[in-house]
Amino acid sequence: MSNVYCAVYQEELCGYMAGYAAVKLGYKNLGFLGGMAVPAVVRYGYGFVQGVDAAAADLGLTDVSLNYVYGGQFFGDADITAVMDTWYAGGTEVVFACGGGIYTSAVDAAKKANAKVIGVDVDQAGVIAGYAGVEGMTVTSAMKGLYPTTYDTLTDVIVNGNWDAYKGKIATLGLVSGDDPELNYVQIPMGEGTQWSDSFTQDDYKAMVKDMFDGKITVSNDVSKAPSDFATVIAVEDQGAIKG
Incomplete structure (x- = not known):
């Protein structure tokens, strides 16, 4: 471990940005579909609730209102899609699908x-459009700065020779x-x-x-709290986990 560098992210910040943007853009009935309830996914979800x-x-x-659930896995399937079908049929307008390939269930239902x-x-608009065969389905994306992290770190380590500043450390970006x-390591596109x-312009985003x-x-x-603990004016329905 003394020769390893680990970068982790403040997912709650870009989750907040995405939730805030969605409501400002006019969506009132939202959902959060997480993969497994690991800390990074939970941070995304709790940030999303706070932004909404x-x-x-x-x-x-x-x-x-906001429906909140974990799929219990990092891929979509018929069972998870069925829950998303129920959400959308019940009035949900947009779902933040957070956890690897689990987005396929949200997209199939949407x-x-x-x-x-x-x-x-990442900015998943192109990926989601390609999978769905439909353009314009993605409201926004809660992004980690995977590209700038990799580029900036490798430039400093290899080009500038600063490996000693990184090795054995965990950085929260x-x-x-x-x-x-x-320039930030957490953002929306x-x-x-x-x-x-x-109702929500690039200048509004920059100000936020x-x-x-x-x-x-x-x-x-x-991450020790419940999703509803972050709600002051919205209604959060915590549906636990679909599987597991």
């Missing part, structure tokens, strides 16, 4: 319902800029991967990131 709640509070909404999804880890969101509108960077917005990463 904050946007609802900012807009003075009291009719925003396609039948002409509904939306939110991607994870998050915001490094309050002015340029694309600035381009077409987010369905920007007059600046407030997060400056500490005016704080996001909890306490």
Whole structure:
């Protein structure tokens, strides 16, 4: 372990961004479909709940609801798709599918319902469009900066010869800029991967990131809590796990 460098992420921050954006973009009935309830997935989910709640509070909404469940695995199947079918049939407009290939179940159900999804880890708009055969299904994605992490670290280690600054360490990566969101290690897509509108513009997003960077917005990463613990004005229905 003394010769290993590990980078982990503040997933709760980009989860918050995605949830905040979704409500600002007009969605009131949302869902979170996690893979397995490992800390990273839980942080994504709890950040999402906090972002949804904050946007609802900012807009003075009291009719925003959020279904919350873990699939119990990192791939979609007929059982998970059936639950997503039930959600969408019950009025859910967009589901944040967070956990490897589990997005396929959310997408399969959303396609039948002409509904939306939110991607994870990278800008999944293209991946989801390719899988679904439908453009424009992805509202946004909660992204880890996998590319800048790899590029920046390897540049510093190999080109600059700074391996000693990394080896044996675990780094928690998050915001490094309050002015340029694309420099951060957690973000949502600035381009077409987010369905920007007059109700939530790129400038609105930049202002939110600046407030997060400056500490005016704080996001909890306490995975010991329940999803509903983060709700102040929204209704959260915690459905546990589909499997396991």
